[in-house]
Amino acid sequence: MNTEISRKQRWKFFFINVAAFAGVFLLLGFITLQLLQSSAYRQTDLSLSQMAKNDRLIEMEITRYQEGNPFLSQQQTPDDLQMSNGPEGNNRFNTQIILWSKEGKILNKEVLGGRFTELANLSLDTSHLNSIQSLNLKNSTAESQKLAFHSYTIKYDQDSEVAYVQFLANTNQIADSMKTFETTLILCMVVFWLLSIGLSFYISKMNMKPIMSSWRKQQEFVENASHELRTPLAIIQNSLQQLFTRPENTIMEESEPIAQALNETRRLSGLTNDLLTLARSDSNQLLVQKAALDPQPFIQQLAQPFQEIAAMQDKRFVLENFANETVLVDEKRVHQVLVILLDNALKYTDAKDKIILQSEISNDHWLIEVKNSGASISDEDKKHIFERFYREDQSRSKETGGYGLGLAIAKQVITQHKGKLTVRDWQPQGVIFQIRLPLKN
Known part of the structure; x- marks a missing residue:
């Protein structure tokens, strides 16, 4: 492939991966923050x-206001105290x-005492009654400091000078924790995103x-195929x-070149x-x-x-035919496949050598050994040995009449059967090709 x-x-590929990591980190951070914010304020809003x-x-x-007694709650009955301090209390x-x-x-104001100074900038908002609202107030004692509250306001319909009742919960601590967590999360996301770049x-x-390996194999295949095709075509x-x-x-006088051309035509075919x-196997x-x-x-x-x-x-x-x-x-x-293996066995053995074809059933498999x-x-x-055009001596001679494609074809056929084709030594000298095919799908 061109460099x-x-x-x-x-x-x-690099930019796609970087963008993918960045998208995942941003989505994860957004979801985490949303879930944390909703859970962090849930108990406060419920209260x-x-x-x-x-x-x-x-x-x-209202009684405390009318009597001007901020400690009135401490004089209530035990039942009142339990309700005041319980899960629904204040x-x-x-x-x-x-x-x-x-x-x-x-x-x-008098009942609030010194806390009123923190709420001096508070104003009544009747446009959002009976719902939770977020408020930010400037602290009159420290203008650089902001106070965060969640508010719930209701209308008081009793015959009284009190027209509205507002419940305020300070959320500065939660807000500060959220900011700390958000900063930590952003830093972690940046650090891990930088790591994701590498x-x-x-x-x-x-x-x-794998792309380069496939490209090299394709180049080798084309070169080898071209070489193998060129030789018989030249002879013809x-x-x-x-x-x-x-x-x-x-x-009759020209029978020799005619026979040679026919022989090479058969080889070429x-x-x-x-x-x-092989091409059909590659394309499934x-x-x-x-x-x-x-x-x-x-x-x-x-x-x-x-x-x-x-x-x-x-x-x-x-022949040991036991299956x-x-x-x-x-x-x-x-x-x-068996023709390829037996043909190779005949080609690469000499006189007096032995060839064994063994077939048997073993552990739900059909075992064939050549x-x-x-x-x-x-x-x-x-x-x-199962690569295309591979020969042990890497020569281009046709002494054995092969092109180095037989074992590659055999391997692919057995693989498509969900089986295995392996080779090992046969002691003291020789070779064993074993085929293992499952009996069922």
Whole structure:
């Protein structure tokens, strides 16, 4: 892939990740603050609304105002005291009850005592009766300090000079805690967002790795396929050109170049079929059509021609056909895989070598092993043996007639069956290819 294109793509991934992290952090912070604010003031607002419904508490406050006795609540009966200090009562250290006249004047100034100086800037607001309101007042004793309150105002309909009753709860402590939490949350979000920038760069780099790996494999595939296609095409072209240079010759006289062209055409046809199989597999178009199959006659019939070939080449072919349960596979595809493995076993063994085809049922799996006592495969080659166009010697010779696609096709077919194809050494010398297919889907 072009370096400039890959760099642009990496930076694109980077900015997308940074934006995603920023969006997540902002959303998380907003939701956290909203939930905390609603829960922080919930108890205070509930207390104010309950106090507004407590008629005895209101009457007691009016009595205190009328008698000018701020300590009147301490002279109440135990029942009154319990209601005054209970969950619905008045917390005298945090809440105040303000009695208003129709003209908007505070009536119980004397009862409020020194606390009235903090409420000197308070004014009556009758537009939001029977609802919680937030108020901010300047402290007359310290103008730089602001006092925060939640307020609940009701209209007093009794025949009295008191027209409105306002319940105030100081929320400075809650507000200060919220500011501290908000500052801490913002700092944490900034710090973690900065960390996410580094993480985004790392993620963008990691995201590019499979893309670059796929691009390199595609390049290698195209280069190898081009090379493999070029050779038979060149041979066919040369053979046909020779025919044109000797137009007076008969077919029998030119049988050798014709046979060579036909042979390369067959090889080219096989190569294109293999390439088409791999391309369909890559695009998920290589469908596996599973059906019930009796493995014993299937293996017996498949092995027969290879037994004959092995006998002609003075090689020992042993068939161990033990599988006796019905399996659910694509017969055509499994046949293709076994042909590839048995064909390789014949190609890479010499006279007197032994080839074993073993089939058995084990732990809900159909196990098929193709063993041969030929040359072993190094550990390094085992890592790449199922890659396309891979050969152990990396040569382009056609001594074995292969293109390095067979094992890649076999691997993909078995994988689509939800099975496994593995390779290991056969002691003291040789190779074992094992296929493990599940009996059911």
